Amino acid sequence: MENSIENIWKEGFIKEATIATPKVVNLYNRKSMLFVEQFIKGFRLNLQIIMVAAVLLFVGSFFIEIPLVGFLLFLELGLVAYLGKKELDKTKHIDQSQSSYEYLVAFDTWLKGVIDFFTTIYRFLYPVLTLTVAIGICYSTVGKLFISKAQEKIPDLQMVDAVPLYWLIGMSIFATLMGVFAKPIYQLDMNLIYGNMFKKLKEMISDMEELRR
Secondary structure, three states: OOOOHHHHHHHHHHOOOOOOHHHHHHHHHHHHHHHHHHHHHHHHHHHHHHHHHHHHHHHHHHHOOOHHHHHHHHHHHHHHHHHHHHHHHHHHHOOOOOOHHHHHHHHHHHHHHHHHHHHHHHHHHHHHHHHHHHHHHHHOHHHHHHHHHHHHHOOOOOEEOOEEHHHHHHHHHHHHHHHHOHHHHHHHHHHHHHHHHHHHHHHHHHHHHHHHO
16 A cells, blocks of 8 residues: 555655654654653663562571671662662653754663673672572571581581582582683573563664665
């Protein structure tokens, strides 16, 4: 169909002098704003979930008698939420008076910067979280009981304070691997949560670039 909606949109987007242009531009502006608002809302909700998890872990640590470990987890997760909030605040500085295309490109640039920033953070945080949990298990009520039974069966079990040496070595290796593969792990995590929105953002920018040609 010669005068299809798609053709009208393309003509309106490219030929700014046509009557339809303001309506088309306004439509893309509203779609862009709505997308960004939805993404920011989801990002903020994710940060809130992290803080709730941090509080619950801290409270729960008292029941298994490892409050220090719970406090460390609270600080580590709290740091993630704080840094996330700082990055999120930067979206307020994106110029909303730009065209819908420029606005989405600016938002995409911010998003890539956030991913790069947290990839660097998690290279250190993943190992720290891993070791915190691993050592915390050994000091927990259940962990102490398990280690006690292990010592009965293996009297010469080597210990580092209350932590079995082999467990410490194994978890240290695992923590190191978590740091080495922090980037793909974090990307997988982000794709599980925001995968559909990443795809939609890419498609919207691609469509606008096509229409601008």
